Amino acid sequence: MIDIILKAIKNNSIEKYLIEEKVTKSAELFFVKKELDMRRMKNVAHYTVTVFRDFEENDIKYRGSSIVNIVPEMDEDMIEKAISEAYYAAQFVKNKYYELIKGEKKEMKVMPSSFENYTLNEACNAFVEALYKEDVRKESFINSAEFFVNKNVVRIINSEGIDVSYTRYNANGEFVVQCIEPQDVELYQNFEYTDLDTEALSRQVREALDTVCARANAKTAPKKGEYTVILSGKNLSQLFEYYAARTSVGYIYAGISDLKPGDNVQREDASGEKVNVTLKSTIPYSLEGIEMKDVEIVQEGIVKNIYGNARISYYLGVEPTGMPDAVSVDNGTVTFEEMKKEPYLYVVNFSDFSVNPLTGFFGGEIRLGYLFDGENVTPVTGGSISGNFIELQNNLVFSKERYKDSKYEGPFAVRIKNVQVAGE
């Protein structure tokens, strides 16, 4: 297929191009309670072709581009027409000149994974086994679950010599746990693994079954006011992605962020812990064929590097890094137990916790929290927290304990002071 695309590119006299080939096979199972509701399999291929067109106006050099999607179902005439139309469109895309990523042909990287030893159906069955073997309790149970096991073979080539490829397996999905007494409540959970780590899924299920029982016993919302809030686990990836957004060349070039290496992200007189953030990638090459490496973006509260794709990095005069998709944060100075000695509202589960990197606003509705008033711990549900991370990042405390999932690795818990709570 790539040969047909290259032929169409040549026939259209296109000199600069980028092609991403992605072949995906998947096995998918959908359960309601303990019954299989649907089984699915997928076998597809996609080709994303970017064509570039150089031109000049008033002695200024431009490099326009346009992206078109090709599938095997298209015949040679259709492919040639699609690429010709994309090349035509590129002459109106007046983006300042920039350089494409240069490289060479490399051996395919097979990301090490124990999935390799199994068929996709067998791997999917193993995750089903891991989840349902925990579904043995009386008070809480699995309401429903979805499993997706994927094998992706990706190849990226461009006109500048890049020819890289990799194979990546992953399993992802979601499940809902339910507890009926003393009140009928549920909790949503999602998961992603790049290895056949069935024990990790079993552990997540056990914790979820515990948590949903706690939520069933939570009846009241916290009173409105200002609280010291503790957040943990998955919610923290949202929080720390604030730094990833604000140090991206996309945000900086657009004027949304004015950060540059050497700037403080926290106030110099910040009373809390200094932030250390490194970006990591779950894939070996970016969509442009850049070999992905860790990027340390914030060190001791100071911007160390900015990062991004080829075009905007070229405009800002920095080395392109690609777009890493996972965040790693250094752990803190206190244990989780020490963190909980002062009164707090520990929110374990939100309906949806979000952070707006433009405004710094964060918030979410509380599905389950624990309120410690200095004497007693009470489970709470309802109401919401809100605050502005631009201000509140100056008074953070990180736990010594760590947490890891596919997109976040860092302190298990973070304590934030002066958070507004809308409650009873």
Add this chain to the structure above:
Amino acid sequence: MKVEKSVLLEKKRPLLKRLLSILTDSYEYVSILACDTVGKGYSISKSGIVVQEQQLFTDKGYVVKVYDGESYGEYSFNNITENNIDEIKEAVSESLMPWKDSLREELSVKKYKKMTEEKISFEKSTEYEKDPSEMGDEAIIDALSAIRQNTLDKESKLIDAAVSFSYQKYHKLFLSDNKELEQNVMWSTAALSARSAKGQEVKSAFSTASGIKGAEVIDEIREKIDEVIEKVNLLLISEPMIQGEYDCICAPDVTGMIVHEAFGHGVEMDMFVKDRALAKQYIGEYVASPLVTMHDGASAYTQTATYFFDDEGTLAHDTVIIEKGILKQGICDAQAGMALGFEPTGNGRRQSTERKAYTRMTNTYFEEGTDKVEDMIASIEYGFLLENASSGMEDPKNWGIQCLVDCAREIKDGKFTGRVFSPIVLTGYVPDLLKSITMMSDAKELSGSGMCGKGYKEWVKVSDGGPYIKARIRLG
């Protein structure tokens, strides 16, 4: 003008019919959904110009659904030729369908009846005024560039203005023993956003235009430049919200978010099958003020989620969900319908042929009332006008509300004070909010600029809206 037929689907139709026939020899029920979809997007901002076929909106593929006498399985692929038709059959019969037998012992297979279908065949198309592909890339980019420049010229405080235009032209062919349905549909959306800085905070406001239309939405967004500038300037003087429960007037976009996120997800009946929706227990009960009548349906209103049949071959409906405050029924896909003994309502939708069909909303709205907006504002002793819905999250199980709104204008003694608060989190219990509705304006508006996910995935195009409503809401 009508959206034309797909050349690709016409070419592949005989092969697809052959595959249907081959599989029908082995299985009691077989259907095939074939898609030829192009989604193209243009965006212009300080960061540059992007022209691309958008992957989310581009789908040239097929999904086969087969029934083995007790359960259903699906196989997705995007290449069918004379040479691989046997491979497709083999994948279905040797790998997909027998898979159920290899599961752990205490798990069972949910048993379904064979899908029943009446014999029907048609080909239908939506209409549009301006074909984006005829307008051409140059004219579209020029028009969008002019809108952006005009916005920047009108307000020097802006750090950027971004304008975008997207359209999806889709062709779907549904084949089964009794059905041969074909539809050709085009929707378009345009958006304009403006950004200003307030210290380290960047305030952003936007407006959109959308519909079962073509490039004419570019003309519509051009008319909204002043509105967007006014919105972003208001956000620059905004203060943090003071928590509390207030009398509020919700603008149609905020009404739409409440309709869709707070209530609509709770009446998706695949959630009834899982016992994940509180609404199941409230059929026939008052869940809202008697002023409230709520619809959903691909044929209920002409907006971006309008179509003639859904992704399971069920014809489009107009479903009355709440009638004068009483919950009448939910919306349903075919498989959930079989599980519940309920007629499907044409709400079985897929992100693409590569994804499963779920019960999904389409065009969802509250009917208009009889009040004038100015009378509604005059009736507020102390409260807010809520505008610019930004995001929301469903909670069908517990009817908890989580909606985010960008702008609350303070009203005192029936008049705007000039104070503005932002951002705002709406929380509370859905029926409490809906029962507190005391006024509804005499005109409704729907917007189809957004996408809807099921949880955090499965994105489909939807529209929602309604009239201005007056309700008591907890804000934070």
